[in-house]
Amino acid sequence: MVGLASPAQAATSATATYAKGSDWGGGFEGKWTVKNTGTTTITNWTVEWDFPTGTRVTSAWDADVTNVGNRWTAKNKSWAAALAPGASTTFGFNGTGPGAPSNCKINGANCEGGPTDPLPTAPGTPTSSNVTETSAVISWTAATDNTGIKNYDLLRDGLKIATVTGLTYTDNTLAKGTEYSYTVQARDTIDQLGPLSAAHTFTTPGTGPGGNKIKMGYFTNWGVYGRNYHVKNLVTSGSAAKITHINYAFGNVQNGRCTIGDSYSDYERAYTADLSVDGVADTWDQPLRGSFNQLRKLKQQYPHIKILFSFGGWTWSGGFTQAMQNPAAFAQSCYDLVEDPRWADVFDGIDLDWEYPNACGLTCDSSGPAVMKNMAQAFRTKFGPNYLVTAAITADSKTGGKIDAADYGGAAQYLNWYNVMTYDFFGAWSAQGPTAMHSPLNSYIPIPEPAWTSANAIAKLKLKGVPANKLLLGVGFYGRGWTGVTQTLPGGTATGPAPGTYEPGFEDYKVLKNTCPASGTAGGTAYAKCGSNWWGYDTPATIGSKMTWAKNQELGGAFWWEFSGDTSNGELVTAVHNGLQ
Template sequence: MRLRHRLGQRAVAGLTTLLLPFAALVGLASPASAATSATATYAKTQDWGSGFEGKWTVKNTGTTAISSWNVEWDFPSGTAVTSAWDADVTNSGTHWTAKNKSWNGSLAPGASVSFGFNGSGTGSPANCKLNGGSCDGGSVPGDAAPSAPGTPTASAVTNTSVKLSWSAATDDKGIKNYDVLRDGAKVATVTTTSYTNTGLTAGTDYSYTVQARDTADQTGPASGAVAVRTTGGTTEPPTGDKVKLGYFTEWGVYGRNYHVKNLVTSGSASKITHINYAFGNVKDGKCVVDDTYAAYDKAYTADQSVSGTADTWDQPLRGNFNQLRQLKAKYPHIKVLYSFGGWTYSGGFTQAAANPAAFAASCKAVVEDPRWADVFDGIDIDWEYPNACGLTCDTSGFSSFKTLSQALRTEFGSNYLVTAAITADGSSGGKIDAADYGGASASLDWYNVMTYDYFGAFDADGPTAPHSPLTSYAGIPAAGFNSADAIAKLKSKGVPAKKLLLGIGFYGRGWTGVTQSTPGGSATGAAPGTYEAGIEDYKVLKNSCPATGTIAGTAYAYCGNNWWSYDTPATIGSKMTWAKNQGLGGAFFWEFSGDTSNGELVSAINGGLN
């Protein structure tokens, strides 16, 4: 059982992209140096008359790694870039230049990277140059980037400072210096293998990594991350004005051995604003607690407990609910919502829609049970899907979701949060069109738009495609199956941008029997997974099958005959930038246990939205 949803495969129709192949990297290689080749292509991915969305893709078509890239082009007068992501874009008059970010400049043979932008006007780019030459696949000197430094160690931690030390990186031309990154942002550049970061906030969680730069000014991959919490502190760290919400699964306390205390030890609790506790069941049209043992009976020892105090046999509340109570005492800024439904338990919503008032009353009775009334700050409904098909099919009608939402708001009033996780099917005539999401939004605080699980090994023979594309791309298996199209459609139906949260999966989807490293290859079935074939946690994939490229704002990886797609701290950072540029209310993720033990994905969401 999980929040993840499967969008049925649909034929691609009506999407016209402008593909402009341009010519090559110039930097001619000397006979003594290795050479590679690359191309740059442009696509107009969306057009709304007065403006458009464009995307450039740089691909290494040679056999030697590329360490950096720089794309230049001219726009006609009246056409301009208004915002960009995954590249630093500048202009001089009508001449535009895009340079790689620190984390996406290196391209292995066969790998590609894309960056996008929103533009005004109607013109198309001309006179493309890639690293100073044309963009059709010429040669450029190959120079390997530095290796990753060792994971930093922390010492001398005080209320306001910490000393970091790491083992040196290696490079064929020598190391010039190191960039020290705190929560993904550079805070210092040093020439030694240690750094003391001062001016920190007492009682605050931080995450540090280090990148090396060689004498050719190339940056290598980041080191592993070290989590640091400064001493002291009586107030909570600021979380900004964006929602940063994570799902905590009731059943995760079993096989996954993931508990509420893990939110503290990973440093994640100080970087989120909300938790959705998943899932309550919907039976006979009413909300009910699902696993009562995990929810409020399981006993925790002192070392397992958030508070450090062991549960007793006769205390009135134990289990996850009591641990969440302790978490809120330690981090008062966190709000907790009880989420009902999900893929497995959505069948009960059809009966609930027949009597919305009775359903809403039953939900409030669960949330306000006197044993845990102080734990929950609201309710989240995950109906997969109103007036459409998920695990089962619902035919309650276009207005049923709006009516149910109105009943919940009437019952819970203005002092509780009332939210919903909803489909991200942006296709024409798809699931967003099946229900009145625009009308229902007036009764809800926000939507968790499930912008993941678009593609996966539920289509066993492929084609391989990223399960969480931010934007469309040439060759995407289904039109409208991407975050940008879903968000645009919801906005067009009258949903305010601030009521939309972008969804991030802390897991990957993968195929096996794949012979093509880039997206679009055929497969023979689902890749092996720890808990389910075709699905694996990020914390596993980052080491077992590291990313080899990016497409449509997310990463993919090819190892052996397996092909995976998943988000990394880098792609999450870019998605958060996009979410802010779109005016969205924030982001949410499924789910905490897929992250690393030091919470690097949560850190990327927090850093990207601040």
């Protein structure tokens, strides 16, 4: 912990010391410790300090924190007011910005340390050398400070990736054909962070699997059963070379904790050589089997792929409400599961698929609009800056709809991106129709609900303050259909859901392309009528158009639900890949 302000004088009966905890690039955790150094009990205390412009407290606990401009004040809670001689108490906060506190006062007197210590200067602009497809050496010139420089934080694309004592760092975690931006800031011997350096940007050589765009698909743990879709299919279809990320779905949320969803599929099933990614069969005594081990083998062959463990989904979202009664404990449980020593090297992050915060899905939640931001903040605090933390979210853009129900804009600062579920707007749960594309990009006549389009959802989230590059456009690798339909164009009446292989009203693209080929488009999505059955679904051509739109909107990329709906040669993954190049 770092003392701020001059040594306590005889009249000063307390000290306040500051320590910086987690730092995830876009935010940090700070903690103050108040100690009674006098000989009589303190009945109340107030700590004041300055933050430089651009640094501020976003939330606090165990004290009431307010500010006037850059001057911040923390007053004790009632239960922490009295401090006996020698006793201490702490309060903490989450903040944004790179600055450190200065000019600290406690009960009007100086805190322990120097009253105002200057921040370190900005280091020199970083440079890059020995750049390869997957690594680079980053160097910078030293900062200066009156107390000396302790170390430097190196940030890549705004997230801290390393703390080093020297003036160089070798980053071995790069992807080919990808642009990166580096900044660096110095920390002095009393743990004050100085300003960021100017940014240095470069692009690694080679043709990347997605450049700067994210191409992410869901892999379901139940798909290994009836669908007979395994991790090896990502290789044989050619998809593994064309994607950047995988969401492994799903883990469960139970009793306030993240839990395994299907232990047999996840890590117990023994794979035979013909179904194994590398052609090597599992043995009875190896410590990890199942899809987790197959994903490990996949990453060995395709090291550019990042894998996230996704929790929740439509069926298992009901546990989030209880879990968010203690966000820190919830995040800790998920971290412990994702980082289980048996498979810690498999996962690069976590995806939170709550359907839906402060709204209704399979179940209803009334936690309040702040719950999304609180969840994102708790998980970023726990997982830190080097893990991916993402969320799958609603695309309901109606006034008063699900996007309006939670603070998605406020939560975005803690997340790497959102998977916007721009599909399932319409389906045969409305058994009599009207028939409609379940994933329209734009409105069309006669769309049942004009607000329900991908374009409207993305536009509303932008208005809520979500940066475009943190939004991924969702694509369904399946169709939604009705039967008893006489009209070829959308908007017809029906008698119920069309027959489907796994459920009524639902069919994979790989089946529909042959059994009911598309005959037209509306709203940027294809439709087809075969006999009395009517289907709406995306094709390689409509996906290509959607990807062009996503690039024009400067979105972060696209994702899809889910891999097993694609053809054996990965037609739809290829369409996403080519469209985002």
